[in-house]
Amino acid sequence: MNTTGDLWHHYGRVRATTDRTVPKTFRWTWNQDGGPGPEVLGPLTGRCVGELGAGTARHAAHLAVHHRPARVVAVDASPAQYAMATGLYGHLAPRLCTVLSDAVAHLHAMTHTYDVLYSVFGAVDFTEPRKLLPAAAAALRPGGRLVFSTRAHYPSGEHARDDVVPADIPARTPEGGAATMRRWVLKEHVWTRALEEAGFTEITIITPAAAGRGPRTAETLLASAVRRPRPPNSGRR
């Protein structure tokens, strides 16, 4: 969190007051209206699943109710998002567990724990990939899967970057003042290289089609990667 306060204070707040339901569907696209669903995560029954940057935890709540994971851990660094997630879905514990933490710090504390990690325009978009991706690899069991959806271009229309560099995007303080936050919007080949360097293999990146073309329509990249098994005779995880 920076000195301007919780820049996620406003996100999802209106919906949280009007819609307390567990979503019946799970989508990866920005509009939540098309493309593949949770099957991209692979088998979930009995698995330990973590969402990085879960916001109000609607996706995590869907998995907890409509699938049979051992546990879904919804991690978010924003006190406002954590409070909304806990207020909306705290009753789904212990299958759904909401955690207030920076994703990288959480992953470092959870070495070799998760079968599946995912992010829906979440922490992967807003965290230095050279920190977050290796931490995710270390928190996954060998063969575990990371899936994330991210923007294919900046909301301003600016192109995705050719290197692992962020841009400052506009944000709002809790009081409504102007602020900025860092967002990583990277080209496919840049994500692929960053994932390889972090210890992932079997990397696929697709651009799922959105159903509508409304004002919030934005192209999505959907990346899936498997944590490389530990090399034989290697002391490294």
Ligand SMILES: C[S@@+](CC[C@H](N)C(=O)[O-])C[C@H]1O[C@@H](n2cnc3c(N)ncnc32)[C@H](O)[C@@H]1O
């Ligand atoms: C655009 S919102 C998406 C929330 C949710 N995944 C959704 O689809 O509604 C991004 C979320 O990522 C969280 N986030 C960003 N960086 C994070 C980090 N390093 N650790 C944990 N959460 C983070 C923010 O607090 C925010 O709730």
